[in-house]
Amino acid sequence: MKAMSGSETRDLAHRILQMTDGADETEVLVASEASALTRFANNRINQNVSEQNTQISVRAVLGKRQGVAGTNRLDEASLRAACDAAVRAARIAPEDPGFPGLPGPQPVETVNRAVDSTRDFDAQARAQAVHAIVEQSSARGLNAAGKVRAAQHAIAIVNSRGVDVAQELTGAQATVLSMGPDSGSGWSSFLHTDASNLASEALGASAADLAERSANPGSLEPGSYPVVLAPEAVSDIIDFLAYVGFSAKAVDEGRSFMSERIGEKLMSSMVSITDDALAPHAMGTTFDYEGQPRRRVVLVDEGVAKDSVTDSYWAARLGVANTGHALPAPNAYGPMPMNLEMAPGDASLDELIGSVTRGVYVTRFHYVNVEDPISVLLTGMTRDGTFMIENGRLTRPLKNLRFTQSAVEAFAQCEGVTKERLFVGTEEGAVYAPGLLLGTFAFTGQTA
Amino acid sequence: MKEIISAALDAAVSAGASYADARIIDVAREELEVASGVVEAVERTDSFGIGVRAICDGAWGFASSSLVTPDEAIRVAREAVAIAKASAIVAGPPVILTLVEPAVGTWTGPCLIDPFTVPVEDKLALLVATDEALRKQPEVSITKAHLGFYREHKWFGSSQGAFTEQSWVESGAGVTAYAVGGGEVVSRSYPTSHGGGWQQAGWEFIEGLDLVGNAPRIALQAAQLLDAPYVEAGTRDLIIDASQVALQVHESIGHPTELDRVLGEEAAFAGTSFVALEDVGTLRYGSEHVTVTADATIPGSLGSFGWDDEGVPAQRDFIIREGLLTGLQTSRETAASIGRTSNGCMRADGWNRIPLIRMTTISLEPGTWGFDDLIADTEHGLYAETNNSWSIDDKRLNFQFACEIGWEIENGKLGRMVKNPNYTGMSPQFWGSCDAVCSRDHWQVWGLPNCGKGEPMQVAHVAHGASPARFRDVQVGVGR
Numbered sequence: 038m039k040a041m042s043g044s045e046t047r048d049l050a051h052r053i054l055q056m057t058d059g060a061d062e063t064e065v066l067v068a069s070e071a072s073a074l075t076r077f078a079n080n081r082i083n084q085n086v087s088e089q090n091t092q093i094s095v096r097a098v099l100g101k102r103q104g105v106a107g108t109n110r111l112d113e114a115s116l117r118a119a120c121d122a123a124v125r126a127a128r129i130a131p132e133d134p135g136f137p138g139l140p141g142p143q144p145v146e147t148v149n150r151a152v153d154s155t156r157d158f159d160a161q162a163r164a165q166a167v168h169a170i171v172e173q174s175s176a177r178g179l180n181a182a183g184k185v186r187a188a189q190h191a192i193a194i195v196n197s198r199g200v201d202v203a204q205e206l207t208g209a210q211a212t213v214l215s216m217g218p219d220s221g222s223g224w225s226s227f228l229h230t231d232a233s234n235l236a237s238e239a240l241g242a243s244a245a246d247l248a249e250r251s252a253n254p255g256s257l258e259p260g261s262y263p264v265v266l267a268p269e270a271v272s273d274i275i276d277f278l279a280y281v282g283f284s285a286k287a288v289d290e291g292r293s294f295m296s297e298r299i300g301e302k303l304m305s306s307m308v309s310i311t312d313d314a315l316a317p318h319a320m321g322t323t324f325d326y327e328g329q330p331r332r333r334v335v336l337v338d339e340g341v342a343k344d345s346v347t348d349s350y351w352a353a354r355l356g357v358a359n360t361g362h363a364l365p366a367p368n369a370y371g372p373m374p375m376n377l378e379m380a381p382g383d384a385s386l387d388e389l390i391g392s393v394t395r396g397v398y399v400t401r402f403h404y405v406n407v408e409d410p411i412s413v414l415l416t417g418m419t420r421d422g423t424f425m426i427e428n429g430r431l432t433r434p435l436k437n438l439r440f441t442q443s444a445v446e447a448f449a450q451c452e453g454v455t456k457e458r459l460f461v462g463t464e465e466g467a468v469y470a471p472g473l474l475l476g477t478f479a480f481t482g483q484t485a
Numbered sequence: 486m487k488e489i490i491s492a493a494l495d496a497a498v499s500a501g502a503s504y505a506d507a508r509i510i511d512v513a514r515e516e517l518e519v520a521s522g523v524v525e526a527v528e529r530t531d532s533f534g535i536g537v538r539a540i541c542d543g544a545w546g547f548a549s550s551s552l553v554t555p556d557e558a559i560r561v562a563r564e565a566v567a568i569a570k571a572s573a574i575v576a577g578p579p580v581i582l583t584l585v586e587p588a589v590g591t592w593t594g595p596c597l598i599d600p601f602t603v604p605v606e607d608k609l610a611l612l613v614a615t616d617e618a619l620r621k622q623p624e625v626s627i628t629k630a631h632l633g634f635y636r637e638h639k640w641f642g643s644s645q646g647a648f649t650e651q652s653w654v655e656s657g658a659g660v661t662a663y664a665v666g667g668g669e670v671v672s673r674s675y676p677t678s679h680g681g682g683w684q685q686a687g688w689e690f691i692e693g694l695d696l697v698g699n700a701p702r703i704a705l706q707a708a709q710l711l712d713a714p715y716v717e718a719g720t721r722d723l724i725i726d727a728s729q730v731a732l733q734v735h736e737s738i739g740h741p742t743e744l745d746r747v748l749g750e751e752a753a754f755a756g757t758s759f760v761a762l763e764d765v766g767t768l769r770y771g772s773e774h775v776t777v778t779a780d781a782t783i784p785g786s787l788g789s790f791g792w793d794d795e796g797v798p799a800q801r802d803f804i805i806r807e808g809l810l811t812g813l814q815t816s817r818e819t820a821a822s823i824g825r826t827s828n829g830c831m832r833a834d835g836w837n838r839i840p841l842i843r844m845t846t847i848s849l850e851p852g853t854w855g856f857d858d859l860i861a862d863t864e865h866g867l868y869a870e871t872n873n874s875w876s877i878d879d880k881r882l883n884f885q886f887a888c889e890i891g892w893e894i895e896n897g898k899l900g901r902m903v904k905n906p907n908y909t910g911m912s913p914q915f916w917g918s919c920d921a922v923c924s925r926d927h928w929q930v931w932g933l934p935n936c937g938k939g940e941p942m943q944v945a946h947v948a949h950g951a952s953p954a955r956f957r958d959v960q961v962g963v964g965r
Contacts, residue, residue: 073568074941078750081577084549084879085568086941088837090534091748107530126527129605129612158545160571168575182753186941195598195621196932214753248503257546291665367526369518406592406874408887408907410670414964416907420880439876439883439909441964479962484883485759 039156039189041069041091047203049111053093054195057120060097062139064196066326066365067093072188075163079182080175082324085160096366098139101132105367113316130483137353142199143361145324146315150230151189151465153208158187158232166211166237173241174215177250181241183213183399186279187232191480192322200328206230208320208464213240214421215248221434224400224421225249225267228467229233230320247422249398251434257425257483263396263452264478265389265426265485268459270467271379273402274415274444275310279374280351281410283312283336284362285351285372292410294445295342296410304340307382311335311376312346312362319376320464327369329361331376340449348372382454389474391429397438397480398424398431413444418484439482450476486650490642492555493537496562498644502539502569504582505562507644508794509553510836518631519612522620526631527605534836539565543579544572549837550959582817583826585777587646592791594653594786594837597641598688600634601654606729611696618700619662627663627670631681632656632691633934635946645795646729655787655946656690657683657934660700660705664915669905673712673889677728678871683932684785706890709902716891716903719963720892722866723908724859725924729888730849731931732872738770738777738914739847739949741881742804742812743830745820756879756941759912760810765823768783768810771916774852774954777805779814781845782827787932788846788948790832795840797829804847808917815844834940834943841939846930847848848950851923859921866894867961869906885909885963891962908961915956923952 041049056064075086087432093116094107106119120314124464163185174181186209209232216222226242227235278294289295294303305315314331315321325331327349335343347355348363351372362372390398397419407415419438424431453474462471490507497505511533518526535558546569548561552921612630619628635655642648659681660676676682676694685688725733740746741758749757761767781789781799792798795817803811813823814830819842829842860868868887877884888908891906892899928950936945 059754072941076940077575078749078752079577080575080576082544082548082572083577083750085572086839087564088536088941090549090551090837091531094530103524103527105526105528107528109534111551122529126605129528129609130524131609135523161567164571164574170517171575180749180752182749184753186940207703212753216526216752249708274739277913280581292663292670293628298867312791312865348804365750367516367518367528370524379561388916392950404876406876408874408905409965411668416874416964418876418883436953437878437883439878479964481884482883484880485876485911 041191043191043203043205048398050193051118051371052198053095053120053401056117057095057097060099061385062098062197064096064139067193069191070188072214074184074186074386075167076184077167077182078169080180081355082164093119094350094365095120096122096128098126099127101134102127102130102138103136104130125389127210130442133464134355137349139198140327142201145202145330146311148323149187149318149403151205152231154231155187155209156189156222156232162379166235170213170235170241173238173245177245177249179245181213182215184211186210194326194328196328202324202328204322206320206464209235210463211240212234213244217245217252220254221249221250221252222421226461228462239456251422257435259481260475261479263393264475265393265396266397266473268472269401269461269469270399271472272472273405275377275379275468276445277379277405277407277415278413281407281413283345283374284353284371284392285345285347288345289355294411294413295345299342301342302340303342303445304337304448306339307451307454308337308340308448309380310376312335312376313378314376314377316378317372318460318469320467321375325361325363326361326365329359334360346372346374358457366458379471381456381458381471384453386453386455386472389472390426390431391454392453392474393426394428398426398460415435415444416441438480440479441481442479446477447478452476486640489555489646490555490557490640492960493515493562494556494642496559497537497539497566500563500566502541502566503547504540504644505537507535507537508642508836511638512835515634517608517612519616520631521627522616530837531731534887535561536836537565538567538839538899539564540580540951541566541569542573544569544576545580546572547839574775578910580818583820584712585817585827588649588792588796588798590649592651594685596654596687598696600688601636601657603688615660615696615700617659619704622704622708623710624666624667625662625704630660632658641796643796649792651791653685654687656686657681658691658694658696660696662704663708664711666711669711671707673707675699675703676870677931678873678889680934683780683934685787685789686785686870709903713904714897715904715965716867716962718965719957721961722863722955722957723954723959723961724863724866724868726870726953727927727929727951728931729872730871730951730954734847734949735933735952736875736877737851737881737884739844740813743842744813744815746793747813748819748822752924755938759880760880762822764786764810765813766811769808770805770810770913771808772808772919774919775805775808775916776850777958778848778850779804779828779845779941783846784919784932786846787934787946788844788946794833794928795827795831797827800829802828814842814844832945834945838943841943843945844947846948846950849922851928851952853924854921856923856927858870858921859896859955860899863955864896866892868899873905882911884912906961907963908959908965910959918959919954919958920957921955928952
């Protein structure tokens with residue numbers, strides 16, 4: 038498994054830049070990936086795949102017009118054809134008076150986020166990791182499923198105004214679902230730059246422990262209950278806040294919970310959410326898809342709506358700083374935070390549970406979706422370890438519950454935050470999330 | 486291409502594979518979007534590569550590369566076999582494939598006007614005109630109008646002697662009007678939401694949609710929704726439009742009847758199924774009005790092909806007959822578990838992905854009702870159109886869907902408009918409450934170009950035939 042190196046992607050990007058004739062400005066993105074994923078289910082490896090691919094994308098600019106073309110064919114003729122197609126599209130596209138042109142170069146901090154131990158994490162190593170994980174379930178009569186994945190990326194962005202950046206990344210990921218014969222199920226996950234940090238046995242044991250503990254789940258009347266959310270569940274809510282609310286485009290268009298409410302206290306003082314690609318635990322590139330430095334942005338500060346993320350287009354349109362959160366062109370979504378984290382508190386998960394007289398504990402959510410973007414009204418199910426909390430202790434396991442709840446209102450009721458956080462997602466976009474105690478959370482149904 | 490595929494298959498067998506197949510896929514896409522008066526996308530991309538799947542030591546391996554040459558095909562094939570050998574470290578029972586006659590031949594999807602030859606200027610002019618028509622409604626502050634085109638050319642060969650070549654074109658379009666005001670944002674879409682309408686067809690499909698002609702209607706409805714109330718929480722008889730029936734079929738019949746999910750093969754990601762193997766032939770899935778087919782032979786459907794990605798010919802099969810579960814969607818590996826051969830549901834999202842069990846055209850067969858008669862026959866109900874949000878549990882039992890727009894039904898007449906009406910239920914009970922399905926006059930195939938499944942994630946192009954249907958005593962207005 039081998040991706041291009043950072044310098045190889047940069048050289049290719051420069052070569053493509055030179056090929057583009059007839060544009061006022063040109064931007065080239067080269068993304069090379071080699072990845073492999075070993076999937077397991079029913080205590081055996083059931084799928085085992087690898088891929089190598091290099092995708093290039095050319096954005097041509099003619100005045101206020103833009104066109105984009107891409108290919109994964111790297112021969113001279115195909116690259117030239119992509120360049121020509123981008124210029125042709127730009128010639129035809131109607132003008133966008135708000136388009137400010139491509140951004141110029143900015144200093145970008147260099148951080149090493151690629152390691153050989155992940156590059157070398159081959160099919161044998163992944164199979165050994167799966168073996169250690171599965172043993173923890175099979176030895177207890179449980180049934181394990183999940184994945185062990187290793188990936189390497191090299192990404193380069195250059196443009197005709199002098200932007201010239203490249204970075205290599207590696208990522209290792211594992212997830213484990215353990216299921217018991219009496220409807221118990223448990224979950225654990227791992228995400229890191231370095232595959233050598235994967236403690237397979239412990240990860241498998243953690244999911245199996247939860248599966249044993251959640252056997253024979255029971256019923257709960259729908260209603261609003263205090264809830265303790267483990268970090269995986271919290272990461273889902275933060276993802277949806279970002280998806281519908283943290284982009285300058287969404288805020289400007291009036292469809293974000295922060296629209297016309299910047300500076301207002303919308304959540305509990307315990308809630309602070311930032312996006313920071315330079316944080317020590319972050320795994321993604323330190324530049325965005327326009328080659329601009331990803332700057333730290335405080336989105337929610339002690340409950341107060343503070344700011345949204347921008348790219349060159351929305352920064353120019355709104356007359357604010359470019360925070361470096363562009364997605365690849367063409368981008369209909371607007372800027373997006375990719376390195377989200379919630380500030381830690383000082384409690385442990387056990388302490389949060391210990392403070393609840395009667396409530397619900399949620400390991401993670403499943404199939405969450407937005408019913409109303411402005412209140413961030415979400416519905417979804419709990420999964421893989423839902424418990425009743427009674428008098429400060431997890432008592433009986435519960436069948437999976439459906440919730441229908443505004444995320445903003447839920448975070449307004451935040452009463453406790455754990456010190457320990459978990460990194461959830463992929464190397465290209467993850468959330469560093471703590472566990473939370475929320476004073477009230479609306480459960481509207483339950484599965485069989 | 487045949488030489489490259491043969492080189493891969495020979496290399497896999499030489500390396501120890503007991504079975505191998507190889508696919509070379511060449512894909513072109515074009516995306517155009519105009520939003521709120523601004524062109525947001527004019528993009529053309531292509532992707533080309535080879536993937537090789539191999540069984541060795543009774544276990545699967547797969548490798549792929551964007552470099553399509555005989556030497557690289559041989560390298561990829563050997564890597565697939567090496568990965569299969571690693572899979573055998575944590576093996577279950579050896580993989581056994583049910584028999585299939587080796588497929589040989591070519592297949593082409595229907596397309597009258599190749600959309601890739603239609604000038605981009607004409608496409609943008611259509612989107613700009615549609616966008617302008619949407620923005621004439623003052624309350625509509627955000628608009629989206631998009632066109633998408635997809636062309637795939639696929640060569641498949643197996644070590645059992647199959648070799649097929651298939652090509653087709655897909656065209657899609659959709660528009661959405663958003664009205665923002667009073668701390669709310671509401672949306673109306675045409676012909677449906679989440680990607681619009683799609684068919685295996687050419688530019689003629691886009692012309693037939695009349696995007697410009699439909700824009701004023703949906704813009705007006707978006708404006709009206711701003712002032713509309715939510716539906717009162719409670720129980721009503723629910724009638725949903727054909728596009729929402731299509732999504733309901735997708736989530737609560739399509740996915741739970743995928744045999745890999747039933748067997749637990751997708752447990753850790755998308756989940757399992759409430760359906761068990763022994764339910765085939767015994768489970769009462771719905772009322773006698775519910776008959777569901779899996780059909781890969783419908784001309785123009787996104788779920789149609791000549792052969793699936795295991796070389797199994799396209800076919801039509803019953804999943805539910807008059808409410809009784811009679812079949813599942815299967816593959817060569819899984820079909821034996823219900824004592825059958827594959828009904829041809831294995832498809833991969835590109836050269837760099839393995840085939841998984843994916844829906845073809847999973848359809849609720851038409852009933853006999855006229856739509857107006859159905860409304861007139863409903864005393865206290867809700868009619869809802871166009872999906873807005875969807876969620877279902879990991880066994881595909883407990884679901885909650887919201888639509889963009891609805892109208893209360895009182896004494897057989899459509900009444901007050903309501904916004905974002907949602908409803909919830911449990912799959913078999915919900916389908917058991919179905920007491921009326923509209924006739925073939927109201928039935929159409931809805932292309933769904935974005936069905937996610939698997940790790941790494943794969944996005945399949947599937948379809949559902951559906952007409953409006955009625956469900957008794959459904960819980961609506963959840964959490965409002």
